[in-house]
């Protein structure tokens with residue numbers, strides 16, 4: 001296997017045009033990412049950023065918003081010193097309505113001037129941090145307004161959701177393709193920018209003791225949990241139309257399944273990796289009938305509850321949510337990848353809002369040794385686990401069995417943990433930081449290609465269709481709980497259980513960890 005990922009140290013030399021520059025995503029993620037890249041030398045002095053939105057802002061006001069966003073959300077804090085002044089002078093604001101081509105000619109003039117001012121060879125990175133209804137028209141306006149006439153490369157980063165279902169995604173894709181070629185389109189799935197999701201490749205392909213066991217002969221099941229403590233916050237309007245399956249399942253969840261299940265690519269090149277991911281998506285067993293869906297997918301919606309003593313409203317009481325909504329805020333599914341490697345191995349996946357803990361974790365449960373011939377009378381052997389902790393804690397642990405020291409044959413489980421975030425602390429780049437840097441360097445490995453998106457929608461659409469026909473299987477769970485009990489039966493029916501996240505509640509396990517305290 002050849003590793004041909006681009007050199008991470010190359011600095012971007014481009015004009016970034018951020019559409020939606022006064023919005024939540026820009027403030028919480030994009031500006032902090034750009035500042036971190038600057039502090040780390042991945043942006044040098046030959047770049048410019050134009051923030052675009054409708055509301056009026058002077059450049060000074062925009063730079064003040066930028067400063068506040070960095071103070072609040074960036075892993076580096078800024079001082080109002082020369083370095084800050086140098087950084088801020090790369091930012092300009094342009095007020096325009098993106099759905100209308102009128103302002104785009106002026107935008108082109110502005111970017112041409114910035115090219116000269118900052119010695120940029122016409123490279124353009126367009127970031128659409130806008131509502132999805134604007135993605136198509138903005139792409140068209142970029143062309144009509146002459147923004148694609150500059151020398152250099154032109155790339156489009158597009159936010160999720162990429163469509164609402166396969167049909168709408170196809171329409172959107174066709175609109176964008178009228179303007180941009182596939183290799184110029186960078187569809188964001190920010191989970192692919194997370195350190196430990198990217199680390200899956202290394203864990204699998206750089207370790208002699210994992211890859212030979214990475215198949216249905218040795219793996220009993222895979223569990224992926226994306227749990228959130230938050231509710232829908234200010235996004236009730238969007239979320240009530242989307243639900244957990246579209247919001248997290250179609251993208252982040254299935255992307256993690258592909259990273260775990262894909263075959264080793266022949267080279268670590270974007271297209272080779274994406275080809276392997278597509279094969280996994282093609283192998284997903286589709287559930288079509290209502291009965292199949294009910295047997296394999298559990299959905300839930302949070303009702304009134306509490307978390308850490310705080311009273312929490314029901315989903316139906318949240319702002320901009322239909323009071324009789326049947327939108328799921330939770331789903332758990334048993335997924336099969338029907339190929340030679342994974343035949344018969346269930347992938348149990350679950351995600352939900354208002355669960356007890358914020359965590360993203362992947363558990364690989366290995367099959368037991370053939371027979372517990374030696375220790376059965378005294379000990380119950382626990383399965384070996386490999387646990388990849390993605391979020392918020394980053395790291396891995398493995399759980400193995402060993403003889404209790406001094407005993408004759410008492411077997412005890414030991415968890416050996418490497419807490420990566422404990423080692424490097426705030427130096428872990430944020431997902432958006434990596435992804436913006438990758439797009440600026442032309443590395444599309446951790447962005448989703450159209451065929452991945454389309455296949456993921458095909459899988460999700462069937463479930464969504466069955467659900468839309470009959471909502472009687474929507475279970476209500478108290479906010480602050482682990483979701484509907486029915487999700488436990490998915491595993492119990494196969495003789496498994498959800499492993500506690502973060503290794504919590506496992507009193508009998510001895511931990512060996514680099515964590516302090």
Ligand SMILES: NC(=O)C1=CN([C@@H]2O[C@H](COP(=O)(O)OP(=O)(O)OC[C@H]3O[C@@H](n4cnc5c(N)ncnc54)[C@H](OP(=O)(O)O)[C@@H]3O)[C@@H](O)[C@H]2O)C=CC1
Nearest residue numbers: 020021022023024025053054055097098129130131159160
């Ligand atoms: N926020 C988040 O954490 C995440 C967001 N996303 C996606 O990112 C995108 C942006 O989300 P978010 O920042 O939360 O949304 P916001 O509603 O906070 O921001 C929307 C932005 O778009 C601008 N805008 C809206 N209409 C126009 C228009 N016609 N012309 C120019 N600018 C316009 C708004 O500014 P103004 O009103 O001044 O025009 C504002 O800057 C969405 O697609 C969302 O789904 C994806 C994952 C996470």
Ligand SMILES: O=C1O[C@H](COP(=O)(O)O)[C@@H](O)[C@H](O)[C@H]1O
Nearest residue numbers: 160190228230247248252360391
């Ligand atoms: O894309 C989304 O992701 C967030 C969770 O992201 P994380 O990085 O904090 O785990 C989720 O809250 C949101 O609903 C969804 O749109």
